[in-house]
Amino acid sequence: MKERFDTLSATCSRETTRLYSTSFSLGILFFKKDVRDPIHAIYGFVRLADEIVDSFHDYPKSLMLAELKSDTFKAIERGISINPVINSFQQVVNQFGIKHQLIIQFLNSMEMDLEDQAYTSEKYDEYIMGSAQVVGLMCLHVFSNGNGEEFEHLKIPAMKLGSAFQKVNFLRDVNADYQELNRTYFPDVDLSAFSDENKRAIEEDILKELNEALNGIRQLPRSCRKGVYLAYVYYKQLFRKIAKVPAEKIMSERIRVSNGHKFYLMFDSLIRYKLNVL
Numbered sequence: 001m002k003e004r005f006d007t008l009s010a011t012c013s014r015e016t017t018r019l020y021s022t023s024f025s026l027g028i029l030f031f032k033k034d035v036r037d038p039i040h041a042i043y044g045f046v047r048l049a050d051e052i053v054d055s056f057h058d059y060p061k062s063l064m065l066a067e068l069k070s071d072t073f074k075a076i077e078r079g080i081s082i083n084p085v086i087n088s089f090q091q092v093v094n095q096f097g098i099k100h101q102l103i104i105q106f107l108n109s110m111e112m113d114l115e116d117q118a119y120t121s122e123k124y125d126e127y128i129m130g131s132a133q134v135v136g137l138m139c140l141h142v143f144s145n146g147n148g149e150e151f152e153h154l155k156i157p158a159m160k161l162g163s164a165f166q167k168v169n170f171l172r173d174v175n176a177d178y179q180e181l182n183r184t185y186f187p188d189v190d191l192s193a194f195s196d197e198n199k200r201a202i203e204e205d206i207l208k209e210l211n212e213a214l215n216g217i218r219q220l221p222r223s224c225r226k227g228v229y230l231a232y233v234y235y236k237q238l239f240r241k242i243a244k245v246p247a248e249k250i251m252s253e254r255i256r257v258s259n260g261h262k263f264y265l266m267f268d269s270l271i272r273y274k275l276n277v278l
Helices: 002-020 022-029 033-055 061-078 084-096 100-112 121-144 148-172 174-179 196-217 222-244 259-275
Strands: none
Touching: 002 022, 002 033, 002 084, 022 033, 022 222, 022 259, 033 061, 033 084, 033 100, 033 121, 033 222, 061 084, 061 100, 084 121, 100 121, 121 148, 121 222, 148 174, 148 196, 148 222, 196 222, 222 259
């Protein structure tokens, strides 16, 4: 019975999310039950592509990413894949009408990570759109559940949130990206001489997007608002910690929020949510 395999597929996507992201896993727990598995499916698929370009250095990454792209669109057309993560993702794409162009844009950004890039402002915007903003739009397709008017109304804030999250990740991982993967995402920034001034300019951009995204979070359906707000709070706290340290420090160590503090933020966020003071 395919239902059993679909259950296995959903479990694989859920475990992928749990293994790779404590923050998103906790946030998803606060979605309504019928929203959780679709968001796990999106995260699981995104993680697959990310792992290929970030981790599989001893393997033919370009070929593997091309195979992932081909297998994904075959699965969407057939309505099934023997890869459990792709199988759960194709179900979400077909159920919620996720536009294929969003998937193509995402995979195009992953392809950009296969080669050394000199990021101009235009290339940077293209990468952010494909790697982060379209993921926010995929999730918004699930959150709006076919309500086109609601989707269009919340489209820009969803893109801003995805962009802000990605840029916080870039700052958190700037040293590893530069030293281990030879990547410099920020345009017109020399990471060999990364300065506090460079860092502040990036932070101003992130803070602006976080503030714009929060207004959209307040307008999300109740089925997902609490969970998205919790993820926002986690990232805002990580951003604050990064903003407090000099550029020299983030080029030498990875700033993080401890799991214990994440649980504190979770309870504080729930109180704020119940008091409607997001």
